[in-house]
Amino acid sequence: MLKVVFFGCTKFSELILKGLQKEGLVDIKAIFTIPKNFNISYNKEPVKNSNYSDLSKIVDNLIEVHKVNSIKGQRISDYYKVIESINPDIILVMGWYFMVPKKIRELAKYGAWGIHASLLPDYAGGAPLVWAIIEGQEKTGVTLFRLDDGVDDGDIIAQKEIQIAPEDSIKEVYEKATNASHEILSNTLLNFDNITFTKQDKSKIKVYPQRSPQDGEIDLTLSAKKIYNFIRAQSFPYPGAFIKTTDGRKIIIDKARIENV
Secondary structure, eight states, rough: EEEEEEEEBBBHHHHHHHHHHHHHEEEEEEEEOOSSSEEETTTEEEEETTTTTTTGGGSOOOSEEEEGGGTTOOOOGHHHHHHHHHOOOOEOOOOOOOOHHHHHHHSSOOOOEEEESSTTTTTSSSSSSHHHTTOOSSSSEEEEOOOOOOOOOSSSEEHHHHHHEETTTHHHHHHHHHHHHHHHHHHHHHHGOOOOBBBBEEEEEEEEOOOOOOBBBBBBTHHHHHHHHHOOOHHHTOOOEEOOOSSSSSEEEEOOOOOOO
């Protein structure tokens, strides 16, 4: 059975991890996660993971759980010796906020694999589902790929398309992407001997920026359709789209509809 080291810290991570445990397709040797509040390069202050899951609560005591606390200056590379001692076949990176350095990826026989919530090379980078909805896409997908040195630019292992219905909020699209991710990962592990790695055309990759709660302010000069998409892309469980009042307060708009008048 394949030995796996698992990186994750989100609800997506939790659902993938639960699926792996239930199906018994791999032998999970260790889990690396991060606290709910953490430091990241694109923000001066610590950020809050609004989609956080404490993975230590869903595994038994036989599986090592390591919390990598960036606020205390810790990095995944500090755990080189720990991962090396496991000698994993695969490192699964499922819901993670940091680049995985090459020296860590190379500790696994088949490298580090991630799932990105888009049909790569489209929507590489941060918040791919949010950006797809904001830009009015009617479909997106998920990609299982092998991590490389750049942002979401590694070899593609499997992909699955999902539809974005006009009434879907980020919650519904996130659920569709999670289900599709579980499906392609399970199918790949079940057919491990038939895996192929397809190189991406890196010239076609456009990296989208990460988003913060401050990016949710609504531009009321936009069209009704664009504002509608902007709102549904950031609704619960995300921080939400908002307008500011004259006294400086935020009014968060979680749901909207367009009326013809």
